Amino acid sequence: MHGKFITIEGTEGVGKTTNIEFIQAWLNSHQLDFIATREPGGTPLAEQIRELLLMPRDEKVCPSAELLLMFAGRAQHLDQVILPAVQSGRWVLCDRFTDATYAYQGYGRGMDNGLIAQLEQLVQADLRPDLTLILDIPVEIGLKRASQRSTPDRFEREQTEFFERVRQGYLSIATGSPERCVVIDASQPLEDVQRDITGALNDFLAQELR
């Protein structure tokens, strides 16, 4: 089997980091060779871009600068990490990818979807995730969880309405790409969230082995 590209998405504090560890254990239990990575970030240069993006600052960051920085980091990450792994047959598990750009910069900031699609095509050509798990949770619960864990970064300082648009964006993406997206109710207790994630991963693997 060729390497598969799995992404995990959702609004703030939805439980991606927590569940990535769980997915890694599932991949190990199936003897699948994989790497785990994240966006923004994933290489030294892209991690520096992440710092630039997340650091709270007085200067207002204009939406197109934010969008271009996201894709600059992604270009480097794809070139150095994701493509070499997939091409050598390894699975890639990525904490956020381009769906986050559609959700945050598109639905959240109001950037044009067509423009994002052009940058996606430029940077990724035909590479798209094989499976995307979208962890969905009411915005207030996610923000509360995130605030209990760390001080808010530049995105986490946004208003609730921004995250409502991001959440609706993710749900629209899931509706538009049902062949690769699975929405998981992340407001459940963790063991129920992980039962649903296991179900989605098992279904995906069974489909790939068919």
Ligand code: T5A
């Ligand atoms: N971004 C990113 C864009 O705008 N565009 C893009 O293209 C990309 C790629 C950084 C930011 O960048 C933006 C979006 C983001 O704002 P990030 O660091 O991945 O991206 O984003 P965060 O959402 O900030 O990640 P977090 O680490 O804050 O949240 P997680 O990983 O979703 O949540 P996690 O696992 O740390 O869980 C939070 C807390 O909840 C608990 C955990 O124990 C933890 O304390 N928890 C649960 N509690 C009860 N029940 C459950 N089911 C629970 N699951 C987790």
